Amino acid sequence: MDNATDEPARAGYRRSAGSPRGEARRRELLAKITDDVAENGLVDFSLRRAARAAGTTHKVLLYHFEGAEDLLRQVVVELRERRIGNALAAVAAEPSTLTARVRAAWHSLRDEESQLRRVLDQAMGLAMYDPGRYAALGRGASQQYLPALISFCPAHWPERRKLEVAEMVLATLRGFLVDLLTSPNDDGAAAGFEALLRAVEREEAAP
Template identity: 85%
Template sequence: MDNATGERAGYRRSAGSPRGEARRRELLEQVTDDVAENGLVDFSLRRAARAAGTTHKVLLYHFDGPEDLLRQAVVTLRARRIGNALAAGTAEAATLTARVRVAWHSLRDEESQLRRVLDQAMGLAMYDPGRYAALGRGASQQYLPTLVSFCPPHWPDQRKHEVAEMILAALRGFLVDLLTSEDGSGAEAGFAALLRAVEREEAAG
């Protein structure tokens, strides 16, 4: 606590300094790599410090405690996933249906550990919202802009968002099915149905 203001200190102490911000980003990338490899279970500042080759006091200088650091690591992991899906979807496909298909293949074929870690984050947010709500809060806001960008540009904004919400909800369910089923056949069948629905939306003009 900052005794003068009653506010937690955290990474605001390094805000505004290009060197401090660069160091914060470097630490975050290193901690994110550890979270991607080892998951969220038993995450702590000391574990994060070992992964970043520093001390927990240094992390507390740049981040607002372990929950803030973990939240930012999860956000960074989602951004990596979104970047991969966006790059694949826009480079190889021209229609919404084709982009969704390519994005799904990117998500389906990504490392199962990454899917597991991001699902762990959502699970923790639901299981203990008092402590981990931030891990789930804003997830849709990260994913939706990419899906909206896949939609035909002439569509009204409301329609883009409605279709993007439908696609996001379905893909989330399919990713969970991939992690919990033996062969993923349910996810593939569901995805085929989703593509038919998206094709109908495109055909409607």
């Protein structure tokens, strides 16, 4: 990142938080920058690049965000929300069984735009490679995904059981996404997913 333009917001900058108009403007800027990152990835991300994408200046961005890393974190959160929204839309048309919902969610993840998957993988890679600087890109990922997976579970299940099953499904699907990224074909992920569905079916059939 460009140190000359990615400095934290200085005390002289006003914050837009708390103002409805300022929040609307922040959301507008964030949407444009998120679109740019979704298309072009995280490489060479900077406030100047973000400002070009949003049609503004880096000083304006510092009015609405704490700096480049804060902005990047918010972009990644937005991209995950898009992924979750796509999965929920796919699940909405399915029967109300956990197995069917997990299958629909996986198909949404498997078939999603490759660039979106690549950008989110880049974010997790940065968080692992340089946690001192980019830990925020990975922190909270599970908290974003788990509510949707918990909502797939039967309503009568105890909350602890819902959480355990959601955690299992999330960890397994993450592994399959990595396999899709690194393998020449999807045979391994496909076979593993069928095994996951059998485990989910057994869990669903259990008292």
